[in-house]
Amino acid sequence: MPWTSRIDRRWLLGxxxxxxxxxxxxxxxxxxxxxxxxxxxxRQAHRVLSQAxxxxxxxxxxxxxxxxxxxxxxxxxxxxxxxxxxxQLLAAWRRDAGQPWPEGALVPGAxxxxxxxxxxxxxxxxxxxxHPVLAGLDPARAQYTLVLADHGASFxxxxxxxxxxxxxxxxxxxxxxxxxxxGVGSQTLVLDAGAPAPERPFGVTDGFEARLPLASxxxxxxxxxxxxxxxxxxxxxxxxxxxxxxxxxAWAAWRWHASRRERERVAALARMAQVSRLNxxxxxxxxxxxxxxxxxxxxxxxxxxxxxxxxxxxxxxxxVADARPAMAALDLAAAQARRAADVVARLRRLVQPxxxxxxxxxxxxxxxxxxxxxxxxxxxxxxxxVAVVEGxxxxxxxxxxxxxxxxxxxxxxxxxxxEGSVREPRHLTVRLGTRETRVACxxxxxxxxxxxxxxxxxxxxxxxxxxxxxxxxxxLCQSLALAMDGRLEVQAIEPHGTTFTLELPLAAAxxxxxxxxx
Amino acid sequence: xxxxxxxxxxxDDDAAVREALALLLxxxxxxxxxxxxxxxFLDGFDRRSIGAIVLDVRMPGLSGLTVIDLLxxxxxxxxxxxxxxxxxxxxxxxxxxxxxxxxxxxPIDDERLLEAVHNAVRTHVLSREREAAGREARxxxxxxxxxxxxxxALVVEGLTNKEVGRSLGMSPRTVETHRANLSHKLQVSTxxxxxxxxxALVDEDRAP
Numbered sequence: 099m100p101w102t103s104r105i106d107r108r109w110l111l112g113x114x115x116x117x118x119x120x121x122x123x124x125x126x127x128x129x130x131x132x133x134x135x136x137x138x139x140x141r142q143a144h145r146v147l148s149q150a151x152x153x154x155x156x157x158x159x160x161x162x163x164x165x166x167x168x169x170x171x172x173x174x175x176x177x178x179x180x181x182x183x184x185x186q187l188l189a190a191w192r193r194d195a196g197q198p199w200p201e202g203a204l205v206p207g208a209x210x211x212x213x214x215x216x217x218x219x220x221x222x223x224x225x226x227x228x229h230p231v232l233a234g235l236d237p238a239r240a241q242y243t244l245v246l247a248d249h250g251a252s253f254x255x256x257x258x259x260x261x262x263x264x265x266x267x268x269x270x271x272x273x274x275x276x277x278x279x280x281g282v283g284s285q286t287l288v289l290d291a292g293a294p295a296p297e298r299p300f301g302v303t304d305g306f307e308a309r310l311p312l313a314s315x316x317x318x319x320x321x322x323x324x325x326x327x328x329x330x331x332x333x334x335x336x337x338x339x340x341x342x343x344x345x346x347x348a349w350a351a352w353r354w355h356a357s358r359r360e361r362e363r364v365a366a367l368a369r370m371a372q373v374s375r376l377n378x379x380x381x382x383x384x385x386x387x388x389x390x391x392x393x394x395x396x397x398x399x400x401x402x403x404x405x406x407x408x409x410x411x412x413x414x415x416x417x418v419a420d421a422r423p424a425m426a427a428l429d430l431a432a433a434q435a436r437r438a439a440d441v442v443a444r445l446r447r448l449v450q451p452x453x454x455x456x457x458x459x460x461x462x463x464x465x466x467x468x469x470x471x472x473x474x475x476x477x478x479x480x481x482x483x484v485a486v487v488e489g490x491x492x493x494x495x496x497x498x499x500x501x502x503x504x505x506x507x508x509x510x511x512x513x514x515x516x517e518g519s520v521r522e523p524r525h526l527t528v529r530l531g532t533r534e535t536r537v538a539c540x541x542x543x544x545x546x547x548x549x550x551x552x553x554x555x556x557x558x559x560x561x562x563x564x565x566x567x568x569x570x571x572x573x574l575c576q577s578l579a580l581a582m583d584g585r586l587e588v589q590a591i592e593p594h595g596t597t598f599t600l601e602l603p604l605a606a607a608x609x610x611x612x613x614x615x616x
Numbered sequence: 617x618x619x620x621x622x623x624x625x626x627x628d629d630d631a632a633v634r635e636a637l638a639l640l641l642x643x644x645x646x647x648x649x650x651x652x653x654x655x656x657f658l659d660g661f662d663r664r665s666i667g668a669i670v671l672d673v674r675m676p677g678l679s680g681l682t683v684i685d686l687l688x689x690x691x692x693x694x695x696x697x698x699x700x701x702x703x704x705x706x707x708x709x710x711x712x713x714x715x716x717x718x719x720x721x722x723p724i725d726d727e728r729l730l731e732a733v734h735n736a737v738r739t740h741v742l743s744r745e746r747e748a749a750g751r752e753a754r755x756x757x758x759x760x761x762x763x764x765x766x767x768x769a770l771v772v773e774g775l776t777n778k779e780v781g782r783s784l785g786m787s788p789r790t791v792e793t794h795r796a797n798l799s800h801k802l803q804v805s806t807x808x809x810x811x812x813x814x815x816a817l818v819d820e821d822r823a824p
Contacts, residue, residue: 399636
């Protein structure tokens with residue numbers, strides 16, 4: 099279990115990182131797109147306002163041009179009808195030379211002095227291209243007055259800045275997130291109040307901003323537009339879809355990976371089983387050969403002893419005739435014993451494992467043990483076994499396939515021992531270390547252990563404590579270990595459990611492959 | 617030859633093999649002492665006996681090859697005939713390197729085993745005799761006077777009496793007397809015997 103959960107956690111973490119990065123990218127792109135939109139809108143607003151300002155200049159110039167020079171009757175002039183035509187105009191006045199400004203023209207911020215000064219400044223300009231002058235800014239209501247001085251009379255317009263732009267052309271007519279102001283000097287007219295609090299959305303962006311001076315000499319306003327962008331405006335549906343999609347992809351990838359791992363695991367186990375079968379066959383032949391060879395040796399020697407006795411007696415007594423059939427029979431027996439021995443020898447040579455076919459090379463026993471535990475993971479989980487690899491050791495010198503075979507056998511043995519254990523928790527420990535010039539790898543379980551009487555016989559061929567066992571696994575491991583100039587030992591753990599120790603020469607100590615004398 | 621017939625130590629963990637081989641060796645008049653446990657053998661066998669050891673390689677507890685090494689460490693001069701059920705080149709090499717006299721695969725034909733054992737016994741008897749002869753020669757050599765040793769050294773080098781006399785500043789007649797004395801003391805009658813038996817001792821005496 100500790101192995102899977104670790105892997106799964108890694109996958110989860112990976113997905114979270116990918117998902118977050120993707121989401122950040124989506125938000126970034128979205129903001130960049132909306133910034134571009136905003137800039138376009140700001141330019142549109144600027145154009146609309148500039149045109150509106152120019153229109154006011156034109157209106158004033160036209161009124162001044164058309165106004166009849168002097169005369170009281172002109173008080174009800176054309177300028178009085180302007181507010182009805184232009185919604186942005188609140189009022190229009192005319193002042194003839196020497197006359198005071200009409201009462202209505204005197205609004206807060208636009209007293210007689212201000213109007214006079216504006217008129218003077220307007221008049222100070224050359225006659226051609228003379229343009230109106232700004233006066234009487236009212237930030238509270240967003241209104242201002244334009245004053246144009248003409249030959250005799252002067253004209254003034256009271257303008258509502260909020261209605262400067264024609265309704266259909268203002269880009270943010272329905273928006274509440276944009277704050278738009280017109281500034282001149284230190285004074286500011288608010289066109290759109292926008293969002294109340296400019297909250298910083300987690301430092302993602304300060305929002306969008308544009309400062310554009312209006313193309314108007316009479317109304318030298320700077321258009322200042324701001325839009326605050328917060329998490330509320332993030333593309334949540336897209337983000338949600340992305341999260342879902344990435345989760346789905348991650349899950350699919352994980353499933354694919356897990357199934358591939360499972361396939362690899364099965365293949366590796368099958369490969370190991372195949373090697374094991376071949377090795378076991380060799381061990382079986384060697385075991386059979388040994389078991390048969392001993393009686394055959396005794397048979398042959400006994401028969402030949404009898405033959406010699408008979409032959410000696412025959413020589414001495416000349417009683418050849420009596421002994422001849424017995425001697426012939428014994429000769430036959432000896433020949434058959436030899437024949438049987440030949441068969442055994444041929445069988446053994448046939449399946450003899452090629453010693454160190456791959457050659458001795460550095461083997462990291464810790465890595466081998468970890469890989470094997472990984473392969474056995476489902477079994478460990480099923481049997482509820484806690485498996486750990488402890489310690490560390492430099493590489494050993496040996497045949498990697500043989501070393502893997504030995505450890506696999508030892509681990510499987512431990513698993514089988516633990517399967518029969520009622521004691522919980524079940525522990526399987528692989529401990530690595532060095533002993534003089536050797537690498538030691540202990541495989542330890544807290545299973546029921548081995549009976550003391552059985553302990554010295556564990557490495558005997560055909561000795562087994564398991565019903566159905568062949569009794570060749572451990573002898574095979576020992577043969578493999580010996581072939582690598584290593585050794586395999588077993589120890590009982592008090593009060594229960596077993597430790598198998600595989601020792602192999604250190605790769606560094608062996609130098610040029612020379613085996614140290616024992 | 618030794619009055620007592622040689623004793624063969626047979627070490628094999630398999631009782632049947634032990635018995636059969638003992639029977640076989642017995643047919644040619646060899647005395648056999650069989651051991652089932654290599655450790656008991658190492659602890660209990662008679663080191664002064666004349667004979668040989670027949671040793672199985674594959675035994676639980678202590679391998680035959682280890683037993684040979686231990687025997688050599690303990691200074692035993694008994695020749696060892698090694699038996700194995702399954703001989704590899706490597707095992708053979710190790711056995712001979714450790715000083716095995718012969719390496720045989722089981723099952724063994726009587727002729728080969730008996731020949732190997734006989735050879736081993738013969739070698740052992742010879743080496744014991746040589747050892748004994750060497751010991752006696754040494755004892756005799758020790759009885760020589762310094763002058764006689766000088767004369768002997770020159771004689772062994774092949775000098776004539778005259779040359780020896782010139783070399784040692786004595787008359788050939790005196791040399792002759794010394795030669796007669798030392799030949800008597802060393803119990804040799806010919807120059808050939810003298811050289812064969814004592815040239816090595818003379819060299820050994822002068823070397824340090």
